Amino acid sequence: MWDISSFGSNTALLDEFGRSVTYAQLASEEERIAGHIGKRCLVFVLCQNTIGAVAGYASLIDNGIVPLLLNAHLERGSLDSLIEQYHPSFLWVPEEMAGTFPAAESVYGSYGYKLLKTGYSDRYELNPQLCLLLTTSGSTGSPKFVRQSYKNVESNARSIVEYLRLDETERPITTLPMNYTYGLSIINSHLFVGATLLLTEKGLMQKEFWSFFREQKATSFGGVPYTYEMLDRLRFYRMDLPSLRYMTQAGGKLTPELHKKFAEDARKKGRDFVVMYGQCEATARMGYLPAERSVEKCGSMGIAIPGGKFRLIDDEGQEISEPYTPGELVYEGPNVTLGYAENVDDLQKGDERKGVLQTGDIAQFDESGYYYIVGRKKRFLKIYGNRVNLDEIDRLLKGKFGQIDCASSGIDDHMYIFITDPSLASGVKDYVVGKTGLNPAAFEIVVIDEIPKNDAGKTLYKELARYFQRS
Amino acid sequence: MTNYEKYLNVFEETFSITAEEAEHLEYQAIPAWDSVGHMGLIAAIEDCFDIMMDTDDIIDLSSFEKGKEILGKNYGIEF
Numbered sequence: 001m002w003d004i005s006s007f008g009s010n011t012a013l014l015d016e017f018g019r020s021v022t023y024a025q026l027a028s029e030e031e032r033i034a035g036h037i038g039k040r041c042l043v044f045v046l047c048q049n050t051i052g053a054v055a056g057y058a059s060l061i062d063n064g065i066v067p068l069l070l071n072a073h074l075e076r077g078s079l080d081s082l083i084e085q086y087h088p089s090f091l092w093v094p095e096e097m098a099g100t101f102p103a104a105e106s107v108y109g110s111y112g113y114k115l116l117k118t119g120y121s122d123r124y125e126l127n128p129q130l131c132l133l134l135t136t137s138g139s140t141g142s143p144k145f146v147r148q149s150y151k152n153v154e155s156n157a158r159s160i161v162e163y164l165r166l167d168e169t170e171r172p173i174t175t176l177p178m179n180y181t182y183g184l185s186i187i188n189s190h191l192f193v194g195a196t197l198l199l200t201e202k203g204l205m206q207k208e209f210w211s212f213f214r215e216q217k218a219t220s221f222g223g224v225p226y227t228y229e230m231l232d233r234l235r236f237y238r239m240d241l242p243s244l245r246y247m248t249q250a251g252g253k254l255t256p257e258l259h260k261k262f263a264e265d266a267r268k269k270g271r272d273f274v275v276m277y278g279q280c281e282a283t284a285r286m287g288y289l290p291a292e293r294s295v296e297k298c299g300s301m302g303i304a305i306p307g308g309k310f311r312l313i314d315d316e317g318q319e320i321s322e323p324y325t326p327g328e329l330v331y332e333g334p335n336v337t338l339g340y341a342e343n344v345d346d347l348q349k350g351d352e353r354k355g356v357l358q359t360g361d362i363a364q365f366d367e368s369g370y371y372y373i374v375g376r377k378k379r380f381l382k383i384y385g386n387r388v389n390l391d392e393i394d395r396l397l398k399g400k401f402g403q404i405d406c407a408s409s410g411i412d413d414h415m416y417i418f419i420t421d422p423s424l425a426s427g428v429k430d431y432v433v434g435k436t437g438l439n440p441a442a443f444e445i446v447v448i449d450e451i452p453k454n455d456a457g458k459t460l461y462k463e464l465a466r467y468f469q470r471s
Numbered sequence: 472m473t474n475y476e477k478y479l480n481v482f483e484e485t486f487s488i489t490a491e492e493a494e495h496l497e498y499q500a501i502p503a504w505d506s507v508g509h510m511g512l513i514a515a516i517e518d519c520f521d522i523m524m525d526t527d528d529i530i531d532l533s534s535f536e537k538g539k540e541i542l543g544k545n546y547g548i549e550f
Contacts, residue, residue, distance in 0.1 A: 205509040206498070207530045230510050234526050384507060439507035440487065 001061045001131075001154060004030065007194030010168055013051045016200040016212045021051055021111075023194060029055050029110060033092075034063035036108040036115055041065060041089035041122050042347070044082070046072040048094060049174040049199045052113030054187060056092040057178070061153070066126055066347075068133040068145060069179035072097065075434060078141025085143050086344050087120035125348040133341060134181055136280050136387055141435065146181075146280045147338040147349070153188060156283035156335035159305045160189040163288055164246070164274065168194035171243070173218035175204065175227060180385070182250050185284030186222055204230050210239075217243035224251030224385025226413060228258050237265045246272035246291065251385030252412055253373050256299035263294035277301035277373070282357050283335040286310070287371060300370045301363075308333030310371060312363060326374050329363040332356050379461070382412045383442045393417070393432060400431055407451045407459045409468070415443050416468050422447045444468075474520075475550050478542070481515045482535060497534040522546050 004012070007023035014020040021029070033056055037043065043060055045067045047053045053072075060067040068086065070079065072094055083091075091104060095112050104116035131153050133145040160166070172190055174197070176183030190197055198216050202209040204227065212218075218241075223231070228249060247266065254262075259275060266273035272291035278284045287310065289302030304310045312320040312327035320327040332355055339352035362375035379390040393408045393415070401424060410416040419428055425445045433440045452463040472480070482493035486503040498504055504512070513529050516522075520542065524532075528545055532538045542548040 203506040205506040205530060206533070207527075210530060226507065230506060233510055233513065234529055236526075239526060433502070437502075439505055440503050441507055441511050 001150065002058070002191045004058065004062065004191070007168065010194045011196045012191070012194075013054055013197050013199055014216060015051050015198075016202060016208065019051060019111075021055065026055060026058060030059035030062050032110070033059035033108065033115065034065060037063075037065055037090055039065075039089075040126060042086060042124065042126065043067050043090040043092055044086075044088040045069050045179075046074070046079075046091070046093045046097065047177060047179040048072045049178055049183075049201055050094070050112060051199060052094070052111035053092075053178055054197065054199065055111055056113055056115075057187075058191065060092075061131065066130055066132060067092075069184070070135070071177055071179050071437070073437060075141060075437060076100075078435075081141065082143060083118070087122070087124065088118060089120060089122045091116040091118060124344045127338070127348050127350055129338060129350065130347060133347075134179065134184070134280050142389075142392065143342060145341045147341050147346075148283055149338050149351070152283040152335050152337050155307060155333070156185065156285055156305075157188040157192050159307050159335070160185060160285055161192055162306045163290075164189070164248075166190060166193045166195065169219070170195035170245075171198055171217060171219045173198040173209075173213055173216075173221050174200055175221045175223055176251075176385070180251075181280040181284045182222060182224070182278065182385070185278075188284075204234070213241065214243070219243055219245040220247065222248040222250065225249070225254045225258075225382075226384045228254055228262060232258060232261065237261075244271055246274060248274045248276055250276040250278055250285070252382035253301070260295065260298045263298060266291070267295060275301055277371075279357070279359060281337050281353075281359075282308075282331055282333070283337055285335070286331045286333070286357075286359070289370070293370070297366075297370050300366070300372050302370060304331070304333070308335065310363075310365075312365065313358075323367045324364050326362050326364045328377060329359045329361045329371070329373075330356065331359055381410055381415055383415060383436070383438055384413065386436070386438065388415065388436060388438075390415075396435060397428060397431070401428070404428075405451050407461065407464060409461050409464045410444075411468060413442060414468065416446055416464070417443060418446050418448050418451060418464055418467070420448060420450060473550075474548055475539075477519055478516075478539065478550070481512065481519050485512045485515050494535055498532075516542070520546065520548055522548075 004023050005027040010023050011020050012023045012026045047069050095114050098114040104118045106114050107117050108115040129149040131150040132148050172186050198218050200212050263273045273294050274291050275289040277287035285305050287302045309332045311330050314327045336353050336355045336357045360378045361373050363371050363373050365371050381388050390408045397406050405420045408417045429445050452460040528541050539550050
């Protein structure tokens with residue numbers, strides 16, 4: 001994938017503890033890790049923003065071994081069930097977790113990570129195009145993964161390099177999980193240009209994050225809408241960060257007010273603020289709003305990335321040509337992924353989408369061709385940048401609580417779960433928090449007399465909207 | 472209510488925990504006190520004491536104890 005050794009003495013990875021790895025060192029580490037695996041197979045990577053995690057990931061990709069990326073904090077029950085379903089040949093895990101897999105044999109370790117051999121016989125078949133597997137949201141432990149090809153990952157990373165004009169002087173600092181498609185796209189694109197990744201497990205709300213940022217002169221970071229709400233609260237506009245060149249935003253729609261605030265502040269300070277649009281199903285990125293239009297086109301997610309194309313279709317599937325006419329957004333490009341895998345047999349599947357993705361988002365464009373997201377076709381919310389499928393939440397609750405009458409709905413960053421039995425309220429909340437791994441503040445349990453349903457027994461979600469709609 | 476009780480209350484309410492759990496709490500010691508929870512905590516503290524905290528103080532507030540110290544030293548809140 002990457003021409004790692006060509007960047008020789010450039011620093012590839014640098015962490016908050018002062019440890020660093022050059023591209024030359026990364027190249028030899030890649031060989032060692034892959035040498036212990038020795039074949040194309042499936043490997044689960046439990047991700048953190050640390051040197052070990054990134055080095056392991058890069059090694060797998062560069063050696064034709066297929067990683068399935070999961071958050072190292074994934075709930076253990078979900079992890080065990082995924083291992084049981086997919087039978088990975090190896091696990092690449094943080095050292096401190098290695099002991100919790102007694103059935104697996106540790107065969108190698110470096111940079112705080114261990115390579116564990118599971119002993120499963122690899123009877124699965126891997127399609128030759130398959131590069132890596134990612135969850136659609138990083139939550140709920142669903143066995144559904146997006147299948148990304150080598151062409152997907154490479155074309156999307158190169159496109160990002162082009163529109164963000166990246167070069168080897170960049171020093172992005174991690175603010176997003178590596179197993180999250182947006183976080184991973186930052187890693188993928190910067191390894192292409194020989195830049196330095198600043199890796200930290202610390203977050204925006206920690207002093208250590210900002211010390212690391214200033215000491216190592218970070219040049220960029222990415223954030224979901226919630227990240228920018230936090231930065232707003234931190235009064236980011238007053239912070240002295242001379243090394244910062246640009247910020248990107250994706251993972252949901254930022255409010256136009258915050259978009260404007262950050263765009264204007266960036267312009268004043270000679271930085272770029274780049275609003276973007278993407279999905280795991282399109283590897284990562286589909287659209288971006290060029291920084292120079294960020295103030296003027298506030299609220300827009302922009303235009304298609306280099307190599308891609310947007311169009312809108314109406315309910316009959318006809319292309320929309322009039323501005324300000326909402327329709328489903330369709331994207332075409334080399335980064336449209338192969339499809340999903342819901343079980344181990346799906347890993348042999350080829351390209352099911354043929355370069356066309358119906359995004360499920362409702363959009364419109366203005367007279368100069370800039371796109372605006374105005375709604376959603378499917379029942380899901382973005383919570384802190386994570387896609388959470390509402391029907392799946394309802395199914396999980398019914399699976400866990402048997403006869404429960406429930407319906408989930410809400411707005412981004414705020415899910416409302418309606419139930420009729422008050423005695424289940426705290427149990428439901430704890431369960432959903434545990435399953436999604438998201439902060440409890442995102443969930444509100446509302447006890448109502450009856451879940452509104454039509455004669456056929458279908459839940460009338462629209463009638464629930466009055467409980468949470470902002471007037 | 473004393474300032475201490477008010478402060479304790481903010482932690483109990485924000486993270487749905489008991490007073491005993493709150494009193495020795497540190498950042499990220501419980502899932503609820505992550506970056507999202509931190510934002511909620513700061514908002515609740517600011518409301519409760521009617522103050523606007525500085526950026527440096529917001530990111531320095533890494534434990535129950537540390538918070539008391541910051542509020543006492545920089546915002547004149549006596550405990």
